Amino acid sequence: MKFLSSPASNILGVLAAGLTLSACVSPTAGSSGYYASPIGNAPVTANPTPYSTALYCLADYARRYNLPSPRMAVGRISDYTGTISSDGGRQITQGASLMANSALAKAGARLVERYDTSVSELELRYANNRLISDDQPNGQPDEAGYRRILAGQVPGSDFYIVGGITEVNYNIRSAGFDAAMGQVKDNGGSGLLTGRVFVMNIAIDLRMVQTTTLEVVDVVSYQKQIIGREISAGVFDFLNGNVFDISAGGSGLEPVQLGVRALVERATVEFMANLYGAPGPEICLSPENDPLGPTAVGATGGYYPTYPNTDTNNGQTRADPSRWHDRRDSAVRRAGQ
Structure with a gap:
């Protein structure tokens, strides 16, 4: 919003806005060690998709009927679309393999690491050169050292x-409108x-x-499919020598990377349902398939x-x-508080 009545009032308005903003930042660090306090206080939350419930329903199903999970591993799930964003980075997440690991864990699968084995390979090489020792339960090193x-x-x-x-298709379909109105008078x-x-x-092939x-x-x-929308409105008017220019709007885009996670989780549901022999989604509706208790x-x-603490520390x-x-x-x- 802009008010234009006199140069003096404009200058005062700008100074007031500047002083308000500068009050949030100090050139000298306070007792806390910060120049400014970070904004925002949203807690860390889970990151589910509409298929997450089905995944840990499969885990409960396998646990109830004592269905052993085969050992699962995840290899490269790469971005083959080649799309680049305007700032030069990748448009699509490069972490689909990590999403698949999380999805398999939600389904109760037994996981073995194959995506990043660099630490294990390094320690294996050190152990082969007798450079690593392991403590025994009594706290003492192994007898061999x-x-x-x-x-x-x-x-x-x-x-x-x-x-x-494998696919990113932009602007499959779009629609919009513009509407303007005004008075004939000069003001x-x-x-x-x-x-x-x-x-x-977006599409995925696994x-x-x-x-x-x-x-x-x-x-x-x-x-x-991913949808995005944008709505904006504005008013421009003269009133007693002042100019009012007011505008507002909002926009939203369904998270593309969360869409990739949903694709991965839906695929994992199908993979694990096949391995567990689950007949279909009806296993999640049957009362006899309710969880036996707190689960990991x-x-x-x-x-x-x-440790046996799933009653207080569980999924x-x-x-x-x-x-x-x-x-x-x-x-x-903190202790003592």
Whole structure:
């Protein structure tokens, strides 16, 4: 909004706005060590898609009927679209393999690492040169003084998932409107209203391969449409020698990368339902398939419990946005407070 009545009032308005903004930033660090306090206080939350519930429903189904999960691994799920954003970076996420790992964990799969084995390979090389030692349960080093390398100590995978993001189609369809109105008088006001809607899509092709035979045992290909919209309105008017220029608007784009995650999770649902022998979504509706109790699988993924504490530390509690937050969880206090 702009008010134009005299040069003096304009200067005062600019100075007032500048002083207001400068009050948020100090050239001298305060006692906290900050020049300015960061804005925002949203807690960390889970990042589910509409298919996440089906994934940990499959995990509950497998646990109830004692269905063993084969060992799963994830290879490269690359971006084959070649799309580049205006700032030079990739338009589509390069982390689809990481999303697939999370999806498999939500489904209760037994995971073995094959995507980044650099640390294990380095330690294996160190151990082979007798440079690494391991403490025993009594806290003392191994009698031999170094980590031993045993034949067959690394479990193999039964199946692995690979593939890629294969399509990004912009502006499949778009629509919009512009509407303007005003008065004939010289000092009359005018208004403008605009709106835009557009649709794009992304697609993914994944395959599940049996590790020992390299036979492709399952293939899925999915696409998802993404919608974006923008609405803006403005008013321009003269009033007693002053000029009023007011505009407002809003825009939104369905998250493209979250769409990729949804594609990966839908594909993982189909893969794991096949491996578990689940007949279909009806397994999630049957009362006899309710969870047996607190489980390590939830909206944030899954894990192998190290201690029997799933009654207080489980998949559901991990998805609680207030848990462990120093201002939202009253149990989080520094010792002595």
